[in-house]
Amino acid sequence: MLPGLIEIVPLTHAVKAEVTAPGSKSITNRALILAALAQGDVTLRGALWSEDTQVMTLALQHMGFEIEAKRDPREPCNREIHVKGLGGKIPWSGPPDRPLELYVGNAGTAARFLAAFTCLGLGVYRLHGVKRMEQRPQAALFEALRQLGYRIDAERDHLPARIYGTGPRAASCSISLDESSQFASALLLCAGAGGWKVALEGKGAEDAAYVAMTRELIDSFPHEGGKFQIEADASSASYFFAADWLMGHKPGASIKVAAFPKSSWQIDAAFPNFLPLPARISRASDLGDSIMTAITLAPFGERATTFTDLGRLRVQECERVAALRTELTKCGAKVVERGQTLTVFPSAHLMHGAGIETYDDHRMAMCFAILGLKVEGIKIKNPSCVKKTFPNFFQKLAAAPPAGLGAKILDGRSGAPLAREHLLAGLKA
16 A cells, blocks of 8 residues: 655656556546446446445445456456446435435545436435545535425535435526536536436537537437446546657657546647647647646746636646645745736756645656656655546556556655555556
């Protein structure tokens, strides 16, 4: 198991590798909901098996769904998941005085998708999570569900929430994408089974990347039962493209990602197109979560890069805009925060090691670990937070090429090299 503090030793040799990335978290959690709603048995291949998807799986099992996960021989953090779909029925719920408890951790997809899904049940459910999840926005989704005729009891419209499921009902609602596209995706995933008509509001709402993913997934899913292949997670793959870019000056260096997504479902599949970094990158139209990876690379750019439309990063696993500015500045980078933008200036000559706070945010840990491949003395606090989406991330960094990058990872306190078995972050069987 990972210690509480690790140090990444910079790569000094050329690396030639082709690394596998685990399955897409966004697609896996959407597919789990659709599989439970299907009219027959569904097999999800290449499904991510991490904290976020385990939270979703356990919640569905707690509601009475039969789900079996088998190991994937090609990727340790993937599973082949078999789900017995019940055609829109939810077997178990609770009475008003003893609602069925569903824990969502800090998984935004699980919290939002299950809020809509449980409305299709017949009984009461209580959704709750970690403290940060109980601070994250839910109001727009809860209001849309109330428009559909469902009762949602939640103080200040945050978790924990009691949801009173009364089954399908022909009704209409509208939802804004301003705070989170997950609200719209939650409604769309359940709209067919629920008989709901969902209108999307906001500039470019119909084209929002994650809503488009949801629509494509609904259209291509085997709703009568069958098999569905989940593609690799483009956000997770961005770290290896970033490492390749950072180490690109070394003769013979080449870091590739095996089976990189060929579809346009994931906005972060565009990440390689933004290397080298341009003058501006938008969180709204260019990149999703991988914009954090790009921000971490920016001190090594040839010119200043301004990252725009970052508002949603403030209400995710942590306040990511402030966290990125704080930790990059701690490492010597020149970063200016104005409104919903960050501008990062070329400052490679100023970069130095530091102890990196991860704020219990998996992407902070992975972004700065990649920085540590270039900058000496980067120490990552609470590295096990990567279990949320990529439990074997540090094993990938340390594995010998071509399966990994061959990086040395040390115990941050003792300085002792960490063996492979100590680099896995809380993966459950």
